[in-house]
Amino acid sequence: MNIIHTADWHLGQTFFGYERIKEHKKFLAWLKQTLSRKSADLLLISGDVFDNPNPSAEAQKMFYRFLKEVTDTSPEIQIIIISGNHDSAARLEAPNPLLEEMNITVRGIIKYSNKEIDYEHFIIPVKNKKDKTTVWCMAIPYLRQGDYPVLKTDEECTYVTGVKNMYKNIFDKINARKEKKDTIIAMGHLQATGSEISDNDRSERAVIGGLECISPDTFDAGIAYTALGHLHKAQRVSKRENVRYSGSPLPMSFAEKNYKHGVTYIEIDNGTAARIEHIEFDAPAKFISIPQKPKRLPEVLKELKQLPEGEITEYSPYLEVNVLITDPEPSMKFQIEEILRNKSVRLARIGSNTVSSQSKDTVFYRDLHSLNPITLAQEVYKKQYNTEMTDELTALLSQIIEEVQE
Numbered sequence: 001m002n003i004i005h006t007a008d009w010h011l012g013q014t015f016f017g018y019e020r021i022k023e024h025k026k027f028l029a030w031l032k033q034t035l036s037r038k039s040a041d042l043l044l045i046s047g048d049v050f051d052n053p054n055p056s057a058e059a060q061k062m063f064y065r066f067l068k069e070v071t072d073t074s075p076e077i078q079i080i081i082i083s084g085n086h087d088s089a090a091r092l093e094a095p096n097p098l099l100e101e102m103n104i105t106v107r108g109i110i111k112y113s114n115k116e117i118d119y120e121h122f123i124i125p126v127k128n129k130k131d132k133t134t135v136w137c138m139a140i141p142y143l144r145q146g147d148y149p150v151l152k153t154d155e156e157c158t159y160v161t162g163v164k165n166m167y168k169n170i171f172d173k174i175n176a177r178k179e180k181k182d183t184i185i186a187m188g189h190l191q192a193t194g195s196e197i198s199d200n201d202r203s204e205r206a207v208i209g210g211l212e213c214i215s216p217d218t219f220d221a222g223i224a225y226t227a228l229g230h231l232h233k234a235q236r237v238s239k240r241e242n243v244r245y246s247g248s249p250l251p252m253s254f255a256e257k258n259y260k261h262g263v264t265y266i267e268i269d270n271g272t273a274a275r276i277e278h279i280e281f282d283a284p285a286k287f288i289s290i291p292q293k294p295k296r297l298p299e300v301l302k303e304l305k306q307l308p309e310g311e312i313t314e315y316s317p318y319l320e321v322n323v324l325i326t327d328p329e330p331s332m333k334f335q336i337e338e339i340l341r342n343k344s345v346r347l348a349r350i351g352s353n354t355v356s357s358q359s360k361d362t363v364f365y366r367d368l369h370s371l372n373p374i375t376l377a378q379e380v381y382k383k384q385y386n387t388e389m390t391d392e393l394t395a396l397l398s399q400i401i402e403e404v405q406e
Helices: 021-037 057-073 089-093 096-102 159-177 296-305 332-339 375-384 391-405
Strands: 002-006 044-048 078-082 104-107 123-127 133-139 182-189 226-231 233-236 238-244 262-269 272-280 288-295 318-325 347-355
Touching: 002 021, 002 226, 021 057, 044 182, 044 226, 057 078, 057 096, 078 123, 078 133, 078 182, 089 104, 096 104, 123 159, 133 159, 159 182, 226 262, 238 272, 272 288, 288 296, 296 332, 318 332, 332 347, 375 391
Parallel strands: 002 044, 044 078, 078 104, 133 182, 182 226, 226 238, 288 318, 318 347
Antiparallel strands: 002 262, 123 133, 233 238, 262 272
């Protein structure tokens, strides 16, 4: 069986005010071709289909049109989708009655039966070309606090323990009913212990300071492949080749500009993942940072002048400008925008980095009442710009303080 694993599309994302519809359409067109080229039997989408719980009409139209076109072209393909932390589980599951007619299954809502989690809801049989179930999928969506079973033996059921219980219970149910030659695969939207994330990547940070990081031991050794979503960097988890993040198809922040974006291709043979391959997607709009490390404004402006001129399109590069601030630069934004006029880039952000003072002087709370406002302002200014406040600024500040106190 041939499987394509993808995740974290974030359809409808607006990047610093720029719409990314055209970029996503390019990816979806490429994915349709990849599914056909690889003769995929199964497509797994591991969460964060949309960028927010209330996606635009255009983003939804793009998503459902893609599903329709794929199933029209390849009627035998099966598609399984789980919700992520950015998705509305209820919204994503709502069209299930219609989607199931196209061999598409969505799982997002945690359903209960007699006050117990309905595990059967998350067990999806995958049939081969002879219409026989040969693969069982554990389609487990993003789990929020309380969306997991609490065992009677648990004195204190933490999030990590609860998620582990969820996977174990569903695995045990499948294992008890499947035939010996059948294969079990799993899906999840979570952060696994041992996974990598850039220090500067704030787009998919772990919640509650790492307390929600899930151990790879959660995924039983009897699972042939675990298709994860949530982290945008394609990677294996804790050296387990068959537990993987496909990564996002497009960079979602400048911290992700050097990731190898794309999808993961898996061949299941004799109950194991016989082949795993990352297929890279060449994003149509590049992310560039000038300079790579902050420099003073005159040096930055000199580098920006070297950018090529041309029209700005939906695929023009996104630009991050990194400036090292040593003195106040009130016209910095204007100077940068003037330099970029007629350049074929889209200015996304200006990163201002200041030179911090190395002074170890500490002001305690008990001393604050005795500090002169001017003295305090001078200290803050020195720490911010690593230089003394000018006489002109000091005089102006004194005048303002006097007017306020009158």
